[in-house]
Structure formats: structure tokens, C-alpha cells
Amino acid sequence: MSGAVYYIFGATGDLAKRKLFPAFYSLYREGKLGENFAVVGLARRPRTNEQFRDDVKHSIQDFARYKKVDDAEWERFASHFEYMSLDINNVAGFHELNVLTARLDDKFQTGGNRLFYLALAPELFGNVSLNLKEGGLLNTTGWHRLVIEKPFGYDLPSAQRLNEQLRQVFEEKDIYRIDHYLGKEMVQNIEFVRFANAFFEPLWNNKYIANIQITLSETVGVEERGGYYDHSGALRDMGQNHMLQMIMMMAMEPPSRLNPEDIRDEKVKVLRSLRLFEDGEDVRANVVRGQYIEGSSKGKVLPAYREEDNVNPQSTTETYFAARVHVDNFRWAGVPFYIRTGKRLPLKTTEVVVEFKNIPNNVYLASKHQMEPNLLVFRVNPMEGIYLKMNAKQPGSEGVIVPIAMDFCQSCQIGINTPEAYERLLYDAARGDSTYFTRWDEVALAWEYVDRIAAAWRETSQDLKQYPAGSWGPEAASKLLSDDGFKWWPINGQNEGEVDWDAVQKTTVLA
Numbered sequence: 001m002s003g004a005v006y007y008i009f010g011a012t013g014d015l016a017k018r019k020l021f022p023a024f025y026s027l028y029r030e031g032k033l034g035e036n037f038a039v040v041g042l043a044r045r046p047r048t049n050e051q052f053r054d055d056v057k058h059s060i061q062d063f064a065r066y067k068k069v070d071d072a073e074w075e076r077f078a079s080h081f082e083y084m085s086l087d088i089n090n091v092a093g094f095h096e097l098n099v100l101t102a103r104l105d106d107k108f109q110t111g112g113n114r115l116f117y118l119a120l121a122p123e124l125f126g127n128v129s130l131n132l133k134e135g136g137l138l139n140t141t142g143w144h145r146l147v148i149e150k151p152f153g154y155d156l157p158s159a160q161r162l163n164e165q166l167r168q169v170f171e172e173k174d175i176y177r178i179d180h181y182l183g184k185e186m187v188q189n190i191e192f193v194r195f196a197n198a199f200f201e202p203l204w205n206n207k208y209i210a211n212i213q214i215t216l217s218e219t220v221g222v223e224e225r226g227g228y229y230d231h232s233g234a235l236r237d238m239g240q241n242h243m244l245q246m247i248m249m250m251a252m253e254p255p256s257r258l259n260p261e262d263i264r265d266e267k268v269k270v271l272r273s274l275r276l277f278e279d280g281e282d283v284r285a286n287v288v289r290g291q292y293i294e295g296s297s298k299g300k301v302l303p304a305y306r307e308e309d310n311v312n313p314q315s316t317t318e319t320y321f322a323a324r325v326h327v328d329n330f331r332w333a334g335v336p337f338y339i340r341t342g343k344r345l346p347l348k349t350t351e352v353v354v355e356f357k358n359i360p361n362n363v364y365l366a367s368k369h370q371m372e373p374n375l376l377v378f379r380v381n382p383m384e385g386i387y388l389k390m391n392a393k394q395p396g397s398e399g400v401i402v403p404i405a406m407d408f409c410q411s412c413q414i415g416i417n418t419p420e421a422y423e424r425l426l427y428d429a430a431r432g433d434s435t436y437f438t439r440w441d442e443v444a445l446a447w448e449y450v451d452r453i454a455a456a457w458r459e460t461s462q463d464l465k466q467y468p469a470g471s472w473g474p475e476a477a478s479k480l481l482s483d484d485g486f487k488w489w490p491i492n493g494q495n496e497g498e499v500d501w502d503a504v505q506k507t508t509v510l511a
């Protein structure tokens with residue numbers, strides 16, 4: 001990988017601590033960063049280089065995959081890190097940063113390449129990019145890339161404004177919009193499992209697939225992010241980005257080549273095929289929203305959303321939503337995609353379930369035993385793996401059919417060797433591979449879809465359903481499926497509620 005200076009704007013924040021510094025460390029440990037790099041931490045708080053390196057060390061000890069830090073290696077790694085106190089709104093600070101950069105370019109032979117990572121509130125993105133230009137940080141012959149965090153705007157008009165600001169300084173090809181779900185191994189794997197298996201690809205259409213279910217459930221509430229979340233809600237926080245990205249990965253056509261633009265073109269076609277909701281009534285018939293009230297989990301009382309810090313006590317922000325989504329193209333016509341996500345649900349899990357249609361009524365179906373449909377399950381998070389539910393004869397029986405599981409548990413086999421999403425994405429951005437970043441047209445189309453739902457919700461909040469914290473969300477989300485003759489499949493084929501992860505890890509692993 002070519003050398004570079006990496007600028008972490010927001011270096012004293014939560015994202016830098018929990019994800020970015022650990023990602024740098026793993027890449028370094030694996031030899032992917034080399035030695036020709038410098039990392040400059042930037043934020044307003046004063047810090048010496050030593051204090052900053054200590055912060056980085058603690059974050060690695062707390063959050064990195066590799067926790068054991070060898071002293072000599074640590075010294076080498078830490079020597080690449082420097083800190084500078086800077087207020088984004090003060091252009092003089094950027095001139096100073098340019099001077100610091102010249103020294104680092106020289107010391108680490110970075111080739112004049114720069115990666116600017118904005119781990120900041122989105123309101124600051126526009127100013128940073130203008131000041132980078134003003135401060136002379138883009139006046140080198142190397143490459144200049146801007147990596148920005150979500151949320152990318154609040155709706156389509158605000159996203160357009162933000163994009164125009166960024167485009168005054170950076171070309172689209174140099175803007176890397178992060179959706180960390182695209183950095184997850186199993187989300188990337190969807191593409192490979194689909195297109196590399198003769199027994200899936202021919203069946204991947206409305207002739208054989210009955211429905212697709214995507215669950216992204218969290219046990220946490222809004223923690224210390226109440227201020228942000230109350231303004232955002234589940235639809236914008238998870239729906240506009242992670243959930244739609246997973247639909248795209250499931251529904252896209254095979255790209256003609258494995259180039260970033262060919263893959264992203266195919267994903268965009270899926271968004272263009274989404275059936276847009278016509279009006280409020282259409283939204284209410286297909287989308288369920290909920291907010292958690294007081295509940296309990298494992299004997300612990302959990303507070304209501306409206307009692308969380310920095311949340312309006314009368315808030316009507318949704319902490320849960322479920323939707324029936326249609327992709328109106330030749331492959332997917334008539335196949336519902338059901339999606340659901342929420343805070344304070346019983347499990348932390350992300351799963352994508354493909355439910356296949358039942359085989360035609362035949363001698364087997366006519367037997368007294370009810371056959372269950374075949375399921376293919378991508379376990380994305382926190383356990384990674386693929387699970388296939390099939391039907392087979394119960395050994396020793398007179399033709400009794402039972403469901404059996406083939407379970408590839410990637411986490412059990414690979415363990416800590418699976419790269420974290422941020423690690424993967426940082427590496428890709430540094431190599432100039434934009435495949436798993438969101439292109440502007442994706443962002444715009446995703447907002448267009450989501451904005452119609454948000455508009456309907458602004459008309460009335462009568463449809464906001466309450467659910468107890470620790471439960472699986474509003475009953476109405478089950479009705480979305482039962483009206484179509486389906487049900488949500490229990491997570492990992494187990495009963496809703498507790499999943500015994502130890503037991504899951506012991507399931508059969510196919511080499």
C-alpha cells in the first residue's frame with residue numbers, strides 16, 4: 001500500500017476510540033500499513049503527543065482484536081501518531097496543519113498522499129473540506145481522499161446541500177462515504193455466496209424464493225446518543241443506510257466485472273426498482289413504527305425511551321420500524337422483502353433469511369408431517385456464518401420428515417482473524433477501492449425512498465406503537481407477514497427470546 005498521512009478529525013471522540021485506532025493497529029500488526037504513514041489526531045481538546053498516544057493505547061487495549069501489545073512494536077507503531085489541537089472553523093489552524101504535514105511527509109516518506117477521515121458531526125463536514133483547500137492541504141501531487149461518516153444528511157434536500165459543499169473541493173471518486181455494514185464480512189459474503197454457488201444462483205428469483213427477511217436487532221437503548229437519535233430515529237439511523245444496503249446486496253444482478261463502478265451500478269439499479277410509497281395510507285399499510293416503553297430483560301428493569309437522557313419526554317421518534325419492501329423488477333416481482341430493526345429488543349443480531357417456496361404438493365407433502373420451507377440464513381452479526389435449513393428423513397422412521405441444519409459458523413472457525421468492518425474499510429479507502437462505499441446516487445435514491453415514509457409519519461403520530469423494552473417490538477410487525485401468509489423466522493432457527501450462543505457455536509461446522 002502506498003504511504004500516506006491519515007488525518008482523524010474528531011480524534012478525541014467515541015468513534016475514533018472504539019473503531020478507528022483499533023483498526024489502525026490491526027492493519028499495522030498485519031503488515032498492511034507498512035511504515036510509510038503518519039496519523040494526525042485532530043480535535044479542539046488540548047493533548048500532548050504523549051497523552052494522545054496513551055489514549056490510542058487504551059483504546060487498543062479495550063477494543064482491538066489484538067489485545068496483546070508487544071512493547072517494542074508498540075513504540076514503533078506509536079511513533080507514527082501525532083496530535084494537534086484544531087478548531088474546524090478556524091482556517092489558521094489548517095495552515096499550521098499544513099506545516100506539520102510537511103514535516104511528517106518528510107519523516108515518513110508518505111509521497112504526499114492524504115486521507116482525511118471526518119469522525120465528526122455532519123454539520124462540520126462542509127467547513128472542513130473548504131478549510132482543507134484554503135489551508136493548502138490539497139496542494140500536493142499525491143492522492144487526496146475524504147472519508148465521511150454517516151448520517152449523510154437528514155433528508156434528500158439536506159444531503160444534496162452537503163454533497164454540493166463537498167463537491168466544491170473533492171471529486172466524487174475521492175469521496176468515500178462510510179456505511180460500516182458494507183465492511184462486514186458476511187454482508188460482503190452475500191455477493192460471493194450468491195454468485196459462486198451453482199445451487200443458489202439459478203434459484204435466486206421469484207420462481208423459487210417466497211420472501212426475504214432482514215432483521216437488525218439491538219439490545220442497547222440510545223445510551224449517550226439521545227440527542228442525536230431523537231432527531232434521527234430508527235428509519236434514518238438504520239433504514240436509509242444499513243437496511244437498504246443489505247437489500248441491494250441481496251437483490252442486485254451479477255455485475256459484468258468486479259470493478260467498483262460495475263458493482264455500484266448494479267446496486268443502484270435495485271434502488272431504482274424499489275416501489276415508492278404513494279401516500280400516507282400506503283405507508284401505514286406497509287410500514288410499522290414503534291417506540292419502547294419501560295420493560296425488562298434478565299430481571300433488570302429497562303427505562304422507557306422517553307426517560308432516556310437528552311430525549312424529549314413527549315418524543316414521537318421511532319426506536320423500531322418494520323417494513324414490507326418491493327423490488328419491482330423482473331427477478332423480484334412479487335417477492336416481499338421484510339425488514340425490521342429496533343433498539344431494546346431481546347437480542348443483538350443481524351440476520352438475513354431467504355425463505356424458499358415450498359416444493360409442489362407431492363407424495364412427501366401429502367404425508368402426515370408438515371414440511372417446513374427451506375431457509376438460507378446469513379448470520380451477519382455478532383456471530384458470523386451461514387445456516388441452511390433443509391428437510392430430510394428422520395433416521396429410523398417410516399418416512400417421517402424433519403428439518404435439519406447445515407451450519408457454517410465462521411466465527412467459530414476464524415475467530416479473531418475476521419477483520420473488523422472499520423479495518424476493512426480503512427484499508428480499502430487507503431488503497432483507493434471504493435466498492436464498499438456509498439456513491440452519491442445511492443445516497444440520493446435511498447433518501448428519496450425513506451423521505452416518503454418520514455413525510456407520512458409527519459402527518460400523524462397515531463400509528464406509533466409502543467413496545468416494552470426487551471420484547472420483539474410491536475405485534476403489528478408480525479401482521480405485515482401474516483397478512484401475506486408468512487411469519488418472521490426465529491433467529492438462527494431457535495425460539496424467539498434467548499439464544500444460547502455456546503450451543504450455537506457447537507453446531508456442525510462444514511469444512
Ligand SMILES: NC(=O)C1=CN([C@@H]2O[C@H](COP(=O)(O)OP(=O)(O)OC[C@H]3O[C@@H](n4cnc5c(N)ncnc54)[C@H](OP(=O)(O)O)[C@@H]3O)[C@@H](O)[C@H]2O)C=CC1
Pocket residue numbers: 009010011012013014015016018042043044045086087088089118119120121122149150151
Ligand atoms: N460512535 C459511533 O459508534 C458511530 C459514530 N458515527 C458517526 O461518526 C461521527 C462521530 O461520532 P462520535 O465519535 O460518536 O462523536 P463524538 O461526539 O464522540 O466525537 C466528536 C468529535 O468531534 C470533535 N469536535 C467537535 N467539534 C469540533 C470542532 N469545532 N473542531 C474540531 N473538532 C471538533 C470532538 O472533539 P473536541 O470536543 O475535543 O473538539 C470529538 O473528538 C458522527 O458523524 C457519528 O454520527 C457513525 C457510526 C457509529
Ligand SMILES: O=C1O[C@H](COP(=O)(O)O)[C@@H](O)[C@H](O)[C@H]1O
Pocket residue numbers: 218237238350381
Ligand atoms: O450505524 C449504526 O449502527 C449501530 C449498529 O451497528 P452494529 O455494527 O453494532 O450492528 C447502531 O447501534 C447505531 O445506532 C447506528 O448509528
